[in-house]
Each structure stands twice: as C-alpha cells, then as structure tokens.
Amino acid sequence: MAITLTDKAAKHVQGFIAKRGKGVGLRIGVRTSGCSGMAYKLEFADEIASDDLTFDSNGVTVLVDPQSLPYIDGMELDYAREGLNEGFKFNNPNVKDSCGCGESFKV
C-alpha cells in the first residue's frame, strides 16, 4: 500500500507549499463525480485528520482518506509539461477506463 511521487512532482509540491506559506502536506483522494464516475481530488492539506493514512514520498507528506485509498493504491503522481500547459499527472494502475479528457475515471 503506497502512493508515491516522482522526484519532479515532489519538488514542485514542496515549492508550491513553500510559496503558499503554510500546509502540512498534499491531500490526494477520489470523489464520485465526472463523466466516468470518479474524479481525483488534489489539495493542499493544512491539517491531518485522525483517520488519514499518511505516506512519505521524496520528502512530501501525502494524506489519503481510507475510503479513497482502494481506488488509488499504488498510484504514482508525476509532474508533466505539455506544450505551454503543465501540471500533475496521475499514473493510476487501478484505472480501467477514463473519459476522453482523463479528468475522471472508472475502476
């Protein structure tokens, strides 16, 4: 059971948290919504909830709520640049199907 960040993703997360000036880590989760059923949640975390599962990857604390974990277990978070656009990319082994844009997915 683990969620990992690539080196590149971790550097960016650390940079964003530093610029933001506060935050204990990165919260990753899923929500039921979107055209293919599930959607990722990617947020700054200001506090750790009591039932949060925490992972440490490349110096970043990742928080996941227990309900979300089965959907994203084993996932690697990467940071990518596509043309002028750049942002985080989810490499999720659990995904069987995703919508055209990839913003939501099915397991």
Add this chain to the structure above:
Amino acid sequence: MALLQISEPGLSTAPHQHRLAVGIDLGTTNSLVATVRNGISVVLNDDNGRAMLPSVVRYAADGDATVGESAQAAQSEDPVNTIVSVKRFMGRGLKDIGEVSRLPYRFVDTPSTGSGQGSGMLQLRTVAGAKSPVEVSAEILKVLRERAEASLGGELVGAVITVPAYFDDAQRQATKDAAKLAGLNVLRLLNEPTAAAIAYGLDNAAEGVYAVYDLGGGTFDISVLRLSRGVFEVLAANGDSALGGDDFDQRIHCWLLEKNNLSALSPQDTRLLLTHARAAKEQLTDHAETRITAVLSSGELIDNVLTREAFQSMSQNLVQRTLQLLRRALRDAKLGVADVKGVVMVGGATRMPQVQHAVGEFFGQMPLTNLDPDKVVALGAAIQANLLAGNRSGDEWLLLDVIPLSLGIETMGGLSEKIIPRNSTIPTARAQEFTTFKDGQTAMSIHVVQGERELISDCRSLAKFELRGIPAMVAGAARIRVTFQVDADGLLNVAAREMGSGVEAHIAVKPSYGLSDSEITRMLQESAQHAQDDMLARALREQQTEAQQLLEAVQQALALDGALLNEAERVVIQSRIDTLNGLLPQSDQQAIKRGIEALNVATTEFAQRRMDLSVKSALAGHNISELGN
C-alpha cells in the same frame, strides 16, 4: 490525460468545472497575462519563455496582424503600419491627442455625433484599412488569450483587465469593447494600483492607507489607496504621462554625447546609443559602475565608464519630479507622509536603486519590492479573476474605486446639477427629482454631463436623451426621477421616470470620447480657481431663469385676461416687461432681481383681479349648500 493543479483544502473542482480565469495587464509598452495555479498567482510565458508581450501591433496588406516582438522589430522600417502605445489612444478623439504631428500614424477623425452614441474615437489608417484603438488592443488581447488557453488547457471563463486609475468612462468602455472583440469575457476592470496592492496581499492586511508608485517605461502614476473592510478606495491619483524609464536612458544618452563631443547623430546611431544607455542603466541596478562601449557608423569608438553616483546625479531631477507629484497626490488626499502605511513599487524603472532610495526616504519606510515590478499588476489581476470566477468560496471581496469627476445633468439656464459627486465610490446609484418648466410640457431633454463646474458649457457633455410622453400638467407638477447608476467598472446608466404616469427612458452612457488625465486635472483645477465666478454665474443664471418664468406667466395672463386692466395699468406693466426683457441678456444679477420685483409689484393688482374673476366663475351657478359639501 489532463494535467491537474493543487487546490485549496476543500475546494477541488468537479471534472470539467475548472473555471479558468486570467488577469491581464494591458500596458502601454508591454502586456502580460497571469493566472492562479496551485494556489499561487503566476505570469504565463509564451513558447520562448517570455512573460512580457510588447504592446505593438503591425498590420500587413492582407489584413493579418502580428503582435509583440516581431512587430516591434519592424517598427523603424514600417512605422505607419506598426502601432505602438495604442493605449494612449483608447477612447480618445483626435483632438484629445496633443502631439499628433510628432506621431508617424495617419489618423482618421470620426467626430462624435453629439448624441453620445457616436464612437468619436480616432482611427489609424493602415495598409489593412482604418483600425480603431479598440481593434488594435483586441489583437494584443487575442494573443494573450491564446497564450492563456494553451497554458491552461481549456477555454477561459473570463478575465480581469487592469486600467489606470485615471481612465474615464470612455477609456474603460473602449477597453471592455476590445476584450469582447478578442473573445474575452470581462469579469471586471480593475485599477492598476489596486491590482498591485492585491498582489502584495495588502487586502488581507490591516486597514490603512497605501501608496502605489508606478514608474513604467514612459509613464508615471502615483495612487493613494485606502483599504477599509477589505475594500480599496482610490483617494487620489496623479502622474505624468511623459515621464518614465525612457527618460533615464535619455539622460545617459545625453551624457554620452557630451562626453564624446558628439552632436546631431543619425537615427541609427541615436538608437544604438539609447540601447547601450538602457543596458548601462540596468547594469547599474546591481553594479557600482558600468562600461559603455559602442562603435558609431562613422567608425568612432565610444568607450566610457559610468558610475552609479554619476548616473544618480544626472537623473536626480527626474526622481525629484516624481516626488513632487507624490506630494501633490498626498495633498489631494489630504494626508501626510506619516498616514501612509505601505508603499508598493510597480514598473520596471522602480528597480533603479536611486528611485527605491528616494521613495524610501520620502516615506520614511522601505517600499515593497519583493515581487517583480513588471509583473505585479498582472499577478494581482489574476488573484481577483480567480476569485470572481468562483474558484474560491466564502470571501466577500468587493473592490471599490471612485469616479474621477462629478456626474450630473443640465437644468434650466444651462446649469449643471450634480447627481453623483466626484470621488464617490463605485458601484453607486443616486436619484434626484426634477420637474417640468412649462405648462403642458410633455417631453424633457436629459443632458448628462461630467465635470465640477457650475455652467454646462464648462463641463464635458456625455450623452443626451429625451423622456417623452409626460402627461400635460402645469409647470412644476410633474415629478421626474432621474437615476444615475455607475457599475463596478465605472460605466454609467441614466434613467428618467415620470412618477405619476410611469413613463420611462434611459441610456447607457457610452461617452462620445474620453477625457485625458491631464484634462481631468485641468478641469479640477479650473473648478477650484473659478469657484467664486461659478457661484456668481450660477446666481445670475438662476435669476435669469426666474425672470423668464415670470415674464412668461405675465404674458400668458395678459393674453387671457388683459381686459381686466385699463390702458394706464397696461402701459405700466408693459414698460416693466420691456425693462426686464432688456435686462435679461445683461449679466447684472442685482438689476434683474430689481426688475423682477418691479414687475411683481406692477402686477399684484392684476393678479388679485384675476383671482377674483376665477373665484367668481368657479362659484357661478352653484349655491352655498353645494359649496358646503
């Protein structure tokens, strides 16, 4: 798959619900676009990693427009079709632009139609046809929109575009029109100094007064803002539209000419030396001295060492000039240096140590400089755009600005009745009731004006419209409510409604063309200088109006009931009518007043008889018991 950004806790958006919004600094020299990503406001770069887009548009014969660096490079070879600093022409008529002959463009004047609906804005004749400043600006905005959409991977829901604090209605409307033309939804126009203050997070800071010192390439602006309950209000704005970083380059250029005993250089050599001067200026920001070497077209070698001290002393009076304007702005705001809680630096020229030092000394505190002064306005606009697009909940964040000149309407006698006084915070709405001047008057002309002076002729006309269908009533019986509404972008809507019948007319004021900041300053100064004259002029006009009303009433009465007078009485009244008529065009208020009194006295008996007559006729045919009911 899509690339995701980190959201604030609890604010993840649903898929396909990312509301992409940007802030745009549409500058005179350079333009930028910024957005909030991963919770941080960032400027978006182009493919080559450049943040600043030169605000230069070049038109080709096939109608294509190139924008930015490549257009700028063509400036000297194709000056007529390469439009620079178009911002100076936004919302302006040809007569608003002073130095027309010194500009390379072929202008087309489209005079205002006077109805307030005519564009009135000048146009530039290019190889691709006549282009209005709105179209030229739209080309710049289009490039920024495309850059933003490529960077954010989707369509924008909207943009916040910044404008100088002194921009009037016409200039703001022109900016909005340009955005629309570029396919951008304008969430709000934001004053540049306010945007800079937001970028520094001053809106989250304690309440207080802040100064924004903006020294750009060619313009200087100083604004004094008051923050209260999270709301910024512009207390005063001042500036010089012909003072900027370029003038500092010019000083170094002159120094080089002097040092090397040069005169009358060719345009190429002048440009070469100016480029070196600029590089030297930038060097001196981090170095105590810099060496300038250049070879002129004559083969002559220029090799000089410029120290920071020498540069500072040669540019001292430029810095002093900004401080003078600063002092004036504070005086306008009726504040002292000690009242200012923080100072924000905007514009690339504020990187110069002597500027930072002088401003720091002036205020007795170090100015805020940790954000890139070229980007700070765009960064603030992006924060505001993110908020307005709904990407952050909870925050009630209203930004207020003020209107630079009073707005009012023309009343009888060519007087201005101010409905919204100058410096009112916007958005605002005010209403006032007016009435008819003549018996049976069924229409009323509403003339909307801008300015501080008492007489319409000294104010700027914004629009005219008519309220028709007022039921015929005696003069003064109709109640016409005129409502002025200024929205958050500073645009004016005027509505007139006759309260009895409900007939209504309204107009969205798209002013024929705008006022320049110097014109606004001039109008304000004049209103102060002429306060006494204006008061007297107003008194005179009011007296004249009163006299006209009396004359009209007497003449009407004579026509109806002249038979009640004997010949001698009629002669006396007529002579006083003639006297008063003769006095009307003269500007002796006291004499008119006496003339009115004289006519009143002469007609008192006549009025009495008319009254008796009308009572008699009213009573005729009725008996006492009827009247008792």
